[in-house]
């Protein structure tokens with residue numbers, strides 16, 4: 001039996017206004033090679049200056065994952081050639097990163113938790129982008145120099161499930177503290193996935209393969225499954241040493257396979273050395289004091305929702321997965337409704353009506369509107385069933401809840417007098433059934449409810465019907 005060992009390196013692109021070592025903008029989608037300057041083009045004599053906003057964001061991340069912040073860290077040159085890297089080296093942090101050891105707690109569906117160690121997080125700049133068309137290639141340096149925070153985990157994960165839970169939690173944290181938009185399609189949050197196997201019970205680490213630049217949870221899951229199977233088969237076939245070598249692999253989404261890209265370089269190959277153009281990065285107590293003030297994190301928010309609004313742990317987890325969803329929920333509650341109803345109407349009814357790519361921020365029905373709708377149900381103005389019709393209408397039309405209830409004629413009659421009038425007519429017209437009921441045929445109660453409902457054309461509040469019928473038939 002084998003055990004899977006996974007360690008993840010996550011690159012989060014920081015959402016600073018300017019690049020890491022120059023004042024060029026970091027915006028996406030500009031014309032090629034327009035967000036560039038002598039520094040990020042590596043023209044002779046141009047010098048880098050560290051962007052303090054990026055440093056602040058690193059401190060915030062460190063705080064969020066309960067990590068040690070190193071008061072003195074060093075920028076190194078990591079030397080290699082690539083056409084999208086004008087300097088011929090990446091500026092990164094090697095021996096001493098800005099953020100030291102920390103942790104991320106992952107939550108399993110059954111309510112249990114596991115601690116995943118974070119080894120370090122360091123600042124580095126991104127490279128540009130090459131595109132290949134036919135027999136020629138183009139280089140766009142707009143991205144060259146954008147700030148990345150690389151967050152390196154311990155090899156603490158034992159399944160793809162754990163790896164995905166870790167990535168989702170980290171993704172959520174990064175967005176809660178707003179240090180990155182973490183847009184995965186755009187590659188602003190991407191992971192290198194290191195995978196190895198070992199016989200169960202063994203504690204040493206075996207050879208890992210690194211699957212580079214993954215930016216989809218679904219593909220990461222598939223890549224891990226493929227890689228584990230490949231390594232296990234190699235072991236069982238007695239060719240482990242030949243087949244499983246330390247290397248960089250690529251995942252092919254079309255075939256669902258990983259394939260070798262290049263042999264893995266070791267740190268020594270990069271000839272790391274401290275960048276002589278940059279002083280050590282010094283972080284003062286005042287900076288730590290100031291930037292360790294971070295917004296409420298997902299776990300804390302979750303605990304508060306359970307305590308304050310009586311949510312189930314699982315529901316609270318779903319609602320707190322994104323900051324936007326949690327905010328939507330709190331805005332709904334501000335209308336004055338119960339946590340339980342808000343949960344159902346948000347996670348089941350509203351989300352159930354979302355099409356591909358829709359979410360609470362793009363929802364045609366905002367939190368106050370949905371809250372108002374739930375309030376109409378809780379106060380008995382309309383039935384739950386009618387509420388669904390109103391929501392259907394609101395998904396397609398921009399209108400106010402009250403106006404829609406009016407327009408669709410869904411207002412419930414809860415007024416005792418009006419309902420009693422109907423009940424009395426029905427009882428008078430069905431004297432025989434009333435006798436049967438009174439002599440023990442309990443089932444007839446449903447008949448009277450049905451008749452009343454029908455006579456009111458479905459508008460009578462069923463709770464009120466029940467109450468009044470019980471009184472009349474007592």
Ligand code: ADP
Nearest residue numbers: 005006007008153154155194195196205206208
């Ligand atoms: P590099 O940049 O060369 O890939 P790092 O030290 O930055 O090296 O990252 C190594 C990553 O690989 C870490 O996330 C670590 O947890 C993981 N890792 C190391 N050894 C193993 C192994 N045997 N199996 C799985 N993951 C591993």
Ligand code: ZN
Nearest residue numbers: 022024037040
């Ligand atoms: Zn620049």
Ligand code: MG
Nearest residue numbers: 009192194210
């Ligand atoms: Mg790596």
